[in-house]
Amino acid sequence: MNGSRTDSRKLIVEGLWHNNPIFRQVLGICSTLAVTNLVLNTVVMCVALIFTLSLSACTVSILRTLTPRNIRMMVETLIIAFYVIIVDVLLKAYWPEMSGNLGPYVGLIITNCIVMGRCEAYGNSNPPVRALMDGLFNALGYSFVLLIIATFREILGMGTFLGISMPYFGGPRWDKWIIMVMPPGAFFMLGIVTWVFRSIEIRMENKNK
Amino acid sequence: MNAGPEISQAFVVCVSAMFTQNILLTYFLGLCPFLGVSREVKTSMGLGLAVIFVLTSTCMLNWLTYHYVLVPLGLEFFRFILFIIIIAAFVQLVEMVLDRYSPFLYQKLGVFLPLITVNCAILGASLFMVIRDYSFIVTIGYGFGSGLGWFLAIIAMAGIRQKLANERIPQGLQGPGITLIIAGLMALAFMGFSGVLQGT
Numbered sequence: 068m069n070g071s072r073t074d075s076r077k078l079i080v081e082g083l084w085h086n087n088p089i090f091r092q093v094l095g096i097c098s099t100l101a102v103t104n105l106v107l108n109t110v111v112m113c114v115a116l117i118f119t120l121s122l123s124a125c126t127v128s129i130l131r132t133l134t135p136r137n138i139r140m141m142v143e144t145l146i147i148a149f150y151v152i153i154v155d156v157l158l159k160a161y162w163p164e165m166s167g168n169l170g171p172y173v174g175l176i177i178t179n180c181i182v183m184g185r186c187e188a189y190g191n192s193n194p195p196v197r198a199l200m201d202g203l204f205n206a207l208g209y210s211f212v213l214l215i216i217a218t219f220r221e222i223l224g225m226g227t228f229l230g231i232s233m234p235y236f237g238g239p240r241w242d243k244w245i246i247m248v249m250p251p252g253a254f255f256m257l258g259i260v261t262w263v264f265r266s267i268e269i270r271m272e273n274k275n276k
Numbered sequence: 277m278n279a280g281p282e283i284s285q286a287f288v289v290c291v292s293a294m295f296t297q298n299i300l301l302t303y304f305l306g307l308c309p310f311l312g313v314s315r316e317v318k319t320s321m322g323l324g325l326a327v328i329f330v331l332t333s334t335c336m337l338n339w340l341t342y343h344y345v346l347v348p349l350g351l352e353f354f355r356f357i358l359f360i361i362i363i364a365a366f367v368q369l370v371e372m373v374l375d376r377y378s379p380f381l382y383q384k385l386g387v388f389l390p391l392i393t394v395n396c397a398i399l400g401a402s403l404f405m406v407i408r409d410y411s412f413i414v415t416i417g418y419g420f421g422s423g424l425g426w427f428l429a430i431i432a433m434a435g436i437r438q439k440l441a442n443e444r445i446p447q448g449l450q451g452p453g454i455t456l457i458i459a460g461l462m463a464l465a466f467m468g469f470s471g472v473l474q475g476t
Contacts, residue, residue, distance in 0.1 A: 148360060177399065258452075261453040
């Protein structure tokens with residue numbers, strides 16, 4: 068019992084920090100970076116990703132003994148696509164504006180490398196519950212970095228947070244950095260966030276020595 | 277049917293997909309191989325060429341399937357699965373044909389082809405073309421322009437990174453960090469092209 072508890076703690080720490088999808092593995096930024104100009108869009112996108120990643124890792128793991136090895140990739144893609152279609156259909160039905168805002172990016176979760184990466188690296192060789200945990204915490208580690216980026220971009224670029232005007236940044240004294248809500252801002256923010264987190268990590272490693 | 281205005285529209289879409297609406301620098305598609313493979317100009321060139329070819333062809337194939345199969349059957353929500361299957365099958369086919377008939381090209385591009393199936397730029401371009409409701413001719417222009425834009429961006433990045441190899445960069449910024457910041461500067465530069473298409 069004790070063994071499995073340290074195991075899951077290890078999974079959590081790995082997903083959130085040591086093996087964080089964004090600043091360690093640098094995977095899967097494509098489809099989500101584009102929506103980080105508004106916090107709300109990012110939240111919806113991250114929820115979609117958490118749902119897809121954890122459930123598809125779990126499903127891949129359940130089917131792992133039944134899938135022939137040479138068509139494995141194709142089966143994984145289909146499983147991922149299945150969950151993405153569920154998200155897409157739900158969004159279209161209950162929240163059409165959001166579906167319009169996100170455009171093709173919901174569909175692009177299919178080719179998001181982190182989903183495929185986790186299914187392939189972990190789901191494929193581990194039991195379902197652990198694959199689910201691994202997927203969940205990788206997705207959470209991914210989401211928290213993206214939310215940091217989105218928060219900075221929205222506040223600096225538009226002076227709002229979740230659409231609500233912020234005290235200083237929304238006022239006339241703050242000259243809005245329009246560049247932050249445009250594509251270059253996303254690259255800069257992600258570069259800076261990666262830099263900060265990696266530096267913290269390097270420092271922690273040096274201390275441990 | 278008068279194709280004249282459509283062809284000129286296709287041209288405009290092609291140029292804008294290359295520069296002002298670059299699929300990589302404005303829509304962040306195909307970022308993973310862009311960060312991973314852009315260390316050398318030579319390999320980037322191979323990958324870039326493969327992307328141009330696959331992107332243009334799959335865009336056309338997907339347009340035909342979408343408008344002649346999915347829309348009449350009312351199965352539009354099924355497009356994610358169908359598009360990805362078409363892309364994967366097409367890439368596999370190209371790989372087999374190249375292997376059989378042109379060992380030279382296979383050696384040059386072969387290793388990059390499997391990577392392309394998971395390149396989000398390919399699926400992204402197909403989804404954009406559906407959302408924006410392009411006609412067939414415009415889709416050809418769009419696919420080609422997007423591919424060419426991706427090619428230009430990765431080559432430029434590889435050139436810059438080769439120069440950077442000997443520079444002293446803070447330890448935490450090495451690798452993806454500096455690459456992303458360069459990509460940001462490149463995105464700024466590409467935004468400068470937006471004046472080109474003002475008149476249309």
